[in-house]
Structure formats: C-alpha cells, structure tokens
Amino acid sequence: MAVDIITARSADVIGSIDGLLMQIFVRLPVKSLIRFKLVSKHWKSLITSHHFSLLRYPRPNPILGLVYPRRKSSVFEYIHLDVSNPNKPPFRELKFPGDSFWYGIQHSCNGLLLCCSSWNDPCYGMSPIRSCYVYNPTTKCSTKLPLPGVMNGVPENVYGVNLAFDPAKSPLYKVVCVRDSEFAHGLFQIEVYSAESRVWRVSGEPFSATNCFDHGVYWNGSIHWIRYWPNKLLYFNVNEETFGNMSLPATMSVREIISYFGEFCDHLHIVESCVAQKIFDVYEMKRDYSEWFVKYRVDLTTAAAAFPDMAYVNELINNIWFPICVLTLIRVEEEGRFILGFADFW
Structure with a gap:
C-alpha cells in the first residue's frame, strides 16, 4: 500500500510540473498527443498552447x-x-x-x-x-x-x-x-x-x-x-x-513565363517557365522588397538524362522541349541544396 501511495503521489507531482510535461509531450508522436488531450483540460491547454507549438516546431x-x-x-x-x-x-x-x-x-x-x-x-x-x-x-x-x-x-x-x-x-x-x-x-x-x-x-x-x-x-x-x-x-x-x-523580375513580363510562385521556410520564390529552356532561374525576394535576386540556377539536361520522358524534340523550332511545370520548391539549407517537384503537362 505504501508503494501505491508513493507512486500515486509521484504521478501527481509529475502531472503538476508543466515544464516536465512539455518536455515529454514534445517527444511524442501526433497520434499520442491527440489521445493525451483527452486526459484533462490542463493537459489539453498545454498541448494546444502557443508555447508548445514553438517547442515542437522551432522552424517554419x-x-x-x-x-x-x-x-x-x-x-x-x-x-x-x-x-x-x-x-x-x-x-x-x-x-x-x-x-x-x-x-x-x-x-x-x-x-x-x-x-x-x-x-x-x-x-x-x-x-x-x-x-x-x-x-x-x-x-x-x-x-x-x-x-x-x-x-x-x-x-x-x-x-x-x-x-x-x-x-x-x-x-x-x-x-x-x-x-x-x-x-x-x-x-x-x-x-x-x-x-x-x-x-x-x-x-x-x-x-x-x-x-x-x-x-x-x-x-x-x-x-x-x-x-x-x-x-x-x-x-x-x-x-x-x-x-x-x-x-516582377525583368524576364517575367507576361503571365505565360511564370511557372511557380510560392513560399518555403520564410522565403518567397518565383520561377520562370522551363518549357522551352534548358536552364532557368529561381528568384528570391529580399525581405525589404528592394529587389528580386537569383537564388538558384537549374540545368534540366542532367534531370532529362535520368528521366527521358520529361523532354522531347519540338520539330517546329528544332529544340528540346520540357512540357513540365514546377509544383513546389524545398530548401535544404543545412546541406546547401534544394529540391524541385515537377508535374508533366500531359
């Protein structure tokens, strides 16, 4: 019985220490957090708090x-x-x-x-x-x-x-x-x-x-x-x-040449069309809106060599054509690289 009393008291102490609970919650998978929100109103308030969101997701x-x-x-x-x-x-x-x-x-x-x-x-x-x-x-x-x-x-x-x-x-x-x-x-x-x-x-x-x-x-x-x-x-x-x-950047004077416009990890990007170009630029906006600058330059010939279906020869202009559009851009800052997701027009 003494052991049971000590265990119960220990559980009460742990349950009342918000900082310790936060450190436990932040390491749990989402499904467990959803279940734990039902334990008590106090636990629900901790899990749904703004402070917990910052602890669990410190980056955007x-x-x-x-x-x-x-x-x-x-x-x-x-x-x-x-x-x-x-x-x-x-x-x-x-x-x-x-x-x-x-x-x-x-x-x-x-x-x-x-x-x-x-x-x-x-x-x-x-x-x-x-x-x-x-x-x-x-x-x-x-x-x-x-x-x-x-x-x-x-x-x-x-x-x-x-x-x-x-x-x-x-x-x-x-x-x-x-x-x-x-x-x-x-x-x-x-x-x-x-x-x-x-x-x-x-x-x-x-x-x-x-x-x-x-x-x-x-x-x-x-x-x-x-x-x-x-x-x-x-x-x-x-x-x-x-x-x-x-x-907009000078090369993007008409609607048809914009392939992607979006944000990733607190950076705003715009991508020119890559349909008729082997090489295209990914632009980024400065936070003070002073200018766009070229963040990445993409060469599609390497990707086309690995995935031949993404390119074909347009006989009208006698040039390689890339009937694709950019779906998303993912920056991997710690590795100094990025990932582009493409979709085929056809």
Missing part, C-alpha cells in the same frame, strides 16, 4: 508535402516530402465528410488548410461560397467560418480567400477575402476574418486591380498576388491592412 513549415484531389472524389491524396522524416508522413489522405458539394483547398499556410465548397463548378470560380472552414490535418480539428462576401444578406462574388497564419508570432490566424465592391462596379473590396473576433470586417476602401486573387501567397506578414498588367507584385499587409507593390 515543419510538415512538407503535397495535397492533390483524387479524381471524381472528395478525397485528397498526400505526397510526403519531408527529407528529415521521409518515413513518417502525418497522414495518407484527407477526407471532408458531411457535404455532397465539391470541396477545394483554397490555401495552405504553416500547417493549416483553408477549405471551401461552392455551388459552382470549381473550374469556373468559387462564388458564391456555400461553406468555408479552417482545417488542421494533423489534429483533424476544424473551425467553420461565417460566409465571406455577404453584404446585407446578399452574397457578392468572391475572387479569392487566403490564410494568414504565423505560429511563431501568434496562435491565432486571419483570413483575407477579396470580393466585389457593393459600392462601385469593377472595383474590389478586402474583408478580414480574425480567429479572435470570429467575424468578417471590411478593410479599407474599394480598389481596382488586374491580379489573379485565386492564388495568394502568405509571406513576411502579407498576402501576395501577381499582377499581370502592369506587371507587379501586389501585397496586402494583414496587420497594418495596407497595400504595397513590387515589380
């Missing part, structure tokens, strides 16, 4: 992978790309139950997914939105959002919704929506949703733009969109709620 973008929809299905496949843990994918597939309408992953940001379903075919836009929520694929937790773009009970056309989430700065996320202005035809309006207030709020005045708002990239505290005419980068600072502009 800890989960590396691609999510793509399975044909004629609401299931999304996951391709694991984490070079540090290649044999431990966080999940194999994503399923969105409870809705017969098409679900789309509109944006991913530091481990969270922004998912929307629409009455419309996804090929023709996403307006009006039928439902919208933020989903954590690791914990399988989701939060349904009120519908964006609804003014006086009437839904406006929505051109893009994007997540703004930086776990290193705050455990709370925001969502930025670009919709039609209700005051002027041909103008756009920004709405911002805060996980803290749980409401949509109009931000700033209506504005004009020629951007594609369906593909925004969150970096440096701002959502970035490519403007094709004039050729600039339009960005919206989420905290200050202000706009800024930055020219």
Whole structure:
C-alpha cells in the first residue's frame, strides 16, 4: 500500500510540473498527443498552447508535402516530402465528410488548410461560397467560418480567400477575402476574418486591380498576388491592412513565363517557365522588397538524362522541349541544396 501511495503521489507531482510535461509531450508522436488531450483540460491547454507549438516546431513549415484531389472524389491524396522524416508522413489522405458539394483547398499556410465548397463548378470560380472552414490535418480539428462576401444578406462574388497564419508570432490566424465592391462596379473590396473576433470586417476602401486573387501567397506578414498588367507584385499587409507593390523580375513580363510562385521556410520564390529552356532561374525576394535576386540556377539536361520522358524534340523550332511545370520548391539549407517537384503537362 505504501508503494501505491508513493507512486500515486509521484504521478501527481509529475502531472503538476508543466515544464516536465512539455518536455515529454514534445517527444511524442501526433497520434499520442491527440489521445493525451483527452486526459484533462490542463493537459489539453498545454498541448494546444502557443508555447508548445514553438517547442515542437522551432522552424517554419515543419510538415512538407503535397495535397492533390483524387479524381471524381472528395478525397485528397498526400505526397510526403519531408527529407528529415521521409518515413513518417502525418497522414495518407484527407477526407471532408458531411457535404455532397465539391470541396477545394483554397490555401495552405504553416500547417493549416483553408477549405471551401461552392455551388459552382470549381473550374469556373468559387462564388458564391456555400461553406468555408479552417482545417488542421494533423489534429483533424476544424473551425467553420461565417460566409465571406455577404453584404446585407446578399452574397457578392468572391475572387479569392487566403490564410494568414504565423505560429511563431501568434496562435491565432486571419483570413483575407477579396470580393466585389457593393459600392462601385469593377472595383474590389478586402474583408478580414480574425480567429479572435470570429467575424468578417471590411478593410479599407474599394480598389481596382488586374491580379489573379485565386492564388495568394502568405509571406513576411502579407498576402501576395501577381499582377499581370502592369506587371507587379501586389501585397496586402494583414496587420497594418495596407497595400504595397513590387515589380516582377525583368524576364517575367507576361503571365505565360511564370511557372511557380510560392513560399518555403520564410522565403518567397518565383520561377520562370522551363518549357522551352534548358536552364532557368529561381528568384528570391529580399525581405525589404528592394529587389528580386537569383537564388538558384537549374540545368534540366542532367534531370532529362535520368528521366527521358520529361523532354522531347519540338520539330517546329528544332529544340528540346520540357512540357513540365514546377509544383513546389524545398530548401535544404543545412546541406546547401534544394529540391524541385515537377508535374508533366500531359
């Protein structure tokens, strides 16, 4: 009995030491953490705290992978790309139950997914939105959002919704929506949703733009969109709620030559098209938006030698053609190299 009393008291002492618990939790797999959240409210608060997130993921973008929809299905496949843990994918597939309408992953940001379903075919836009929520694929937790773009009970056309989430700065996320202005035809309006207030709020005045708002990239505290005419980068600072502009690299003067635009580990990159080029550049933006610079130079001839199907001879121009596009870029800083993921056009 004495042993039992000592053991019980020891367990109570350990259970009350938050620092020790944190060090134990940070070494556990995700599935164990999900179970331990059910032990008590105190354990749940520790595991879901911002401090624990920083301990477990000290660097940005800890989960590396691609999510793509399975044909004629609401299931999304996951391709694991984490070079540090290649044999431990966080999940194999994503399923969105409870809705017969098409679900789309509109944006991913530091481990969270922004998912929307629409009455419309996804090929023709996403307006009006039928439902919208933020989903954590690791914990399988989701939060349904009120519908964006609804003014006086009437839904406006929505051109893009994007997540703004930086776990290193705050455990709370925001969502930025670009919709039609209700005051002027041909103008756009920004709405911002805060996980803290749980409401949509109009931000700033209506504005004009020629951007594609369906593909925004969150970096440096701002959502970035490519403007094709004039050729600039339009960005919206989420905290200050202000706009800024930055020219694209000189070689990217038209839409067709942009193959990739995205962020990885707190770096913003843009890649020129590699269809008709053996060698192409990967550009990176300086944090102060002063310029783009060439971070990497890629020679496709070596890859084509290993994978002959990625190239063919275009007889019209008598040159080698690479019918591929860049899906993702992964930086391996400690090894001084990077990885590009390609997809075949055909």
